[in-house]
Amino acid sequence: MPPQFEATGCAGAPYDRGLELYGMNVTLKPFDFAQAVARAGLGVDGVPLQKGNAVSGPGFQEALGQALHSVSRSQDEATQLQREVMLDNPTVSLEQTMVAMQKAQIGFAATLQVRNRLVQAYSDIMGMQV
Numbered sequence: 001m002p003p004q005f006e007a008t009g010c011a012g013a014p015y016d017r018g019l020e021l022y023g024m025n026v027t028l029k030p031f032d033f034a035q036a037v038a039r040a041g042l043g044v045d046g047v048p049l050q051k052g053n054a055v056s057g058p059g060f061q062e063a064l065g066q067a068l069h070s071v072s073r074s075q076d077e078a079t080q081l082q083r084e085v086m087l088d089n090p091t092v093s094l095e096q097t098m099v100a101m102q103k104a105q106i107g108f109a110a111t112l113q114v115r116n117r118l119v120q121a122y123s124d125i126m127g128m129q130v
Contacts, residue, residue, distance in 0.1 A: 064114075071107040078104040 034044055041049055058066070078100040084092040 071111050074107050075104040
């Protein structure tokens with residue numbers, strides 16, 4: 001069965017061609033600039049219709065600071081548990097200490113990856129020609 005097309009031109013005249021793919025009828029419509037800019041939140045002159053509200057919640061700097069503080073706390077906890085195991089504290093198990101050390105190591109490795117990506121992004125931006 002030949003493909004069926006159901007499209008209209010700019011003046012509303014139907015085209016002889018249409019497209020049916022996988023049971024879907026695709027209808028081509030003329031581009032409506034006013035509707036496109038309205039969807040983008042702009043006036044016809046390209047000026048935003050209304051001021052956007054600031055995003056609530058922690059910003060990037062605060063979120064990054066919290067993540068670094070969390071990694072630092074996990075490293076401090078692992079160090080404290082290691083010290084307690086070396087002093088033969090009966091309430092601290094070797095397994096608990098090893099798990100804390102692994103958590104601290106994974107957190108530190110993730111922090112290094114984030115730092116490397118940030119440095120790479122900064123280098124890419126600084127290398128761009130204006």
